Amino acid sequence: MFQARHLTVAVLLLAAAVVLVLGGCPKPTPPPPPPVGPALGPTAQAPSGEPIKIGAILSLSGPGAPLGTPERDTLTMLEKSINDAGGVNGRPLKVIVADDQTDENQALAAAKRFVESDKVVACIGPSTSPTTLTIMPVFKKAEIPLISCAAAVKITQPVEKYVFSTAQPDVIAVAKLMDYLKAKGFKKLAVVADSNAFGQSGVEALEEQAPKNGMQIVRKESFGSKDTSMTTQLTKIKGAGADAIVCWGTNPGPAIVAKNARELKITTPLFMSHGVSNAKFVELAGPAADGVIFPSGRILVADQLTDTDKQRSVLLEYTKAFQAANEGKTPDHFGGHAWDAMHMIVAALRSAGPDPKALAAALEQTRDFVGVGGIFNLSPTDHNGLTKDAFVLVTVKEGKWEIVK
Amino acid sequence: MHGPELLQYLITGLTQGAIYALVAAGFNLVYAATGIINFAQGEFVMLGGLLAVTFVAWHMPLAAAVLLPILVVMAVGAAVHWFAIRPLRRAHVVTLIMITIGVSVVLRGAARLIWGADSHPLPPFTPGDSIGLGGATVQPQSLWIVGVTAVAGVALALFFRRTLMGRAMVACALNSRAARLAGIRVDRMNMWAFAFAGGIGALAGSVLTPMTFTSYDVGTLLALKGFCAAVLGGIGNNMGAVLGGLILGVVESLGAGMFSGYKDAFAFVVLLLVLFLRPAGLLGVGLRRDDQ
Numbered sequence: 001m002f003q004a005r006h007l008t009v010a011v012l013l014l015a016a017a018v019v020l021v022l023g024g025c026p027k028p029t030p031p032p033p034p035p036v037g038p039a040l041g042p043t044a045q046a047p048s049g050e051p052i053k054i055g056a057i058l059s060l061s062g063p064g065a066p067l068g069t070p071e072r073d074t075l076t077m078l079e080k081s082i083n084d085a086g087g088v089n090g091r092p093l094k095v096i097v098a099d100d101q102t103d104e105n106q107a108l109a110a111a112k113r114f115v116e117s118d119k120v121v122a123c124i125g126p127s128t129s130p131t132t133l134t135i136m137p138v139f140k141k142a143e144i145p146l147i148s149c150a151a152a153v154k155i156t157q158p159v160e161k162y163v164f165s166t167a168q169p170d171v172i173a174v175a176k177l178m179d180y181l182k183a184k185g186f187k188k189l190a191v192v193a194d195s196n197a198f199g200q201s202g203v204e205a206l207e208e209q210a211p212k213n214g215m216q217i218v219r220k221e222s223f224g225s226k227d228t229s230m231t232t233q234l235t236k237i238k239g240a241g242a243d244a245i246v247c248w249g250t251n252p253g254p255a256i257v258a259k260n261a262r263e264l265k266i267t268t269p270l271f272m273s274h275g276v277s278n279a280k281f282v283e284l285a286g287p288a289a290d291g292v293i294f295p296s297g298r299i300l301v302a303d304q305l306t307d308t309d310k311q312r313s314v315l316l317e318y319t320k321a322f323q324a325a326n327e328g329k330t331p332d333h334f335g336g337h338a339w340d341a342m343h344m345i346v347a348a349l350r351s352a353g354p355d356p357k358a359l360a361a362a363l364e365q366t367r368d369f370v371g372v373g374g375i376f377n378l379s380p381t382d383h384n385g386l387t388k389d390a391f392v393l394v395t396v397k398e399g400k401w402e403i404v405k
Numbered sequence: 406m407h408g409p410e411l412l413q414y415l416i417t418g419l420t421q422g423a424i425y426a427l428v429a430a431g432f433n434l435v436y437a438a439t440g441i442i443n444f445a446q447g448e449f450v451m452l453g454g455l456l457a458v459t460f461v462a463w464h465m466p467l468a469a470a471v472l473l474p475i476l477v478v479m480a481v482g483a484a485v486h487w488f489a490i491r492p493l494r495r496a497h498v499v500t501l502i503m504i505t506i507g508v509s510v511v512l513r514g515a516a517r518l519i520w521g522a523d524s525h526p527l528p529p530f531t532p533g534d535s536i537g538l539g540g541a542t543v544q545p546q547s548l549w550i551v552g553v554t555a556v557a558g559v560a561l562a563l564f565f566r567r568t569l570m571g572r573a574m575v576a577c578a579l580n581s582r583a584a585r586l587a588g589i590r591v592d593r594m595n596m597w598a599f600a601f602a603g604g605i606g607a608l609a610g611s612v613l614t615p616m617t618f619t620s621y622d623v624g625t626l627l628a629l630k631g632f633c634a635a636v637l638g639g640i641g642n643n644m645g646a647v648l649g650g651l652i653l654g655v656v657e658s659l660g661a662g663m664f665s666g667y668k669d670a671f672a673f674v675v676l677l678l679v680l681f682l683r684p685a686g687l688l689g690v691g692l693r694r695d696d697q
Binding site for chain 2: 062236264
């Protein structure tokens with residue numbers, strides 16, 4: 001039985017390996033962005049005095065790196081442009097960036113450092129929902145405002161006095177999609193969702209809102225984030241008699257769903273979430289992306305907006321500034337969340353000064369702020385302030401995005 | 406569950422199963438020669454896929470982009486043996502298995518640095534729509550996968566039974582001291598085993614990627630499934646690997662057909678059942694090892 005014992009040892013080792021992998025191995029920390037000293041603007045007075053410190057806890061490595069990196073780039077760019085234009089109330093702004101490695105413990109350590117030793121007046125981030133939920137209590141206790149770039153409902157519901165979010169929550173993405181489905185007369189939905197938090201939160205919202213819009217969910221399927229084939233789930237859906245398929249998830253799952261649906265010759269219209277509102281989805285799904293309709297923030301289609309769109313000028317301004325500062329890289333939603341957070345903080349600093357408590361109260365008063373993610377109207381009962389108008393419906397046509405009229 | 410639906414699950418399952426079989430064959434190659442379970446096998450698959458993606462991006466013809474990674478990953482496999490395993494060849498097999506886990510972490514980390522965290526697509530080997538079959542559909546790429554596995558399976562069986570090198574490898578595993586006395590260069594045989602495992606892993610990665618995309622972290626799950634398939638078929642037995650892979654793929658697909666959220670659990674339930682009930686695997690004979 002030597003062999004059997006051998007295998008048992010191998011299985012145990014394997015389990016250890018899985019724990020290692022899932023637990024996250026140490027990731028390299030990218031060098032911090034170069035400090036941007038206050039430069040003399042041609043028209044502005046150079047800021048002077050003690051800098052106003054704003055913390056930023058972002059995922060610059062680990063799975064959240066694609067989110068945190070544009071957020072960091074946006075903040076670095078804004079820090080420079082604000083200081084070039086004279087700072088805030090004559091004082092320079094200093095953004096201190098910490099990489100949480102998409103890890104809750106690292107985020108917590110950074111949060112404590114910001115609160116206890118750096119004494120920041122406000123903090124932007126983290127990039128992901130789990131890290132945000134972990135560090136919220138630190139900022140609540142320290143009474144320092146935290147503006148998250150993540151979208152989980154629990155970040156802003158129930159409302160915490162010191163916690164805000166600039167990311168569009170799922171419920172309004174679902175609401176936007178529902179409007180369209182209802183207008184087009186769809187009645188029977190089949191839902192296929194990622195089994196991760198993003199997918200399941202979407203499913204909850206769909207289950208809640210579908211009956212209210214006269215729709216029925218006839219089939220509900222899920223897939224693992226690392227699944228490589230959704231053929232089985234789609235085969236079941238194919239036989240369920242749905243008139244629309246809604247897929248809720250983040251890359252690469254939905255791209256595989258689109259591909260598999262095409263391979264199975266499923267002709268039922270396919271709808272997706274704002275989780276696929278990025279170039280990667282089109283790259284992965286290829287021709288199978290054509291015809292997929294999903295709610296998306298406007299930044300994806302900024303160049304297609306009409307002159308009457310209130311966000312158009314902000315979006316074009318952000319795009320231009322970001323591209324100039326980042327070698328022509330296209331800005332995305334995530335950088336937009338950081339842009340919105342920074343502008344809201346600066347506006348609140350101008351009206352309330354650098355006291356964290358006064359700052360939180362001022363943030364709560366933000367009205368009609370036209371940002372990248374939408375038009376924000378905050379209140380003591382709403383610390384996100386976006387409505388379903390933050391979204392437009394977008395479809396893919398021959399690999400290009402197009403606004404659905 | 407009616408006819409066409411069942412057929413579709415079978416097709417999906419057999420395709421997935423063929424991939425598991427290829428990964429299992431990689432485990433077997435190394436096991437047959439060295440007695441080591443090489444947990445970096447999944448990373449060989451990942452490297453094969455990602456290299457193919459890169460070569461396609463460099464505008465290489467698809468055939469070259471798919472075949473070249475096999476050579477590159479063979480070199481990686483040989484290097485893994487030469488630098489990580491060989492210096493410790495006197496160590497216990499369990500120590501060496503742990504080293505392969507370390508190697509897998511290193512390869513994964515390196516791939517992340519080179520290719521980033523995103524998924525990457527690869528075009529199918531033969532373009533075109535899926536083929537209708539009794540109400541179900543088959544992708545052309547599925548046929549490639551099954552075909553490649555069949556060819557690789559037969560080639561491996563012939564290699565171990567008919568060629569001097571293959572028989573020498575088996576000899577090294579059965580009794581390395583006796584093999585050495587018989588004039589077999591055990592070190593070199595072991596290095597070739599790792600190289601071939603790298604090659605077959607890369608082949609799996611290249612045929613798989615057009616169907617599923619690839620990214621730096623696909624290796625872990627594939628290695629787990631491939632390992633399950635190898636154990637199910639009887640580790641060290643190549644026909645067993647093919648059988649184990651196909652059974653595992655079909656069980657998973659049918660299982661997902663019933664409870665879609667728990668697809669991955671089926672592989673491990675199968676693994677546990679095999680270890681409890683028939684540790685030697687379906688076709689295993691329980692190799693006797695007289696040294697180590």
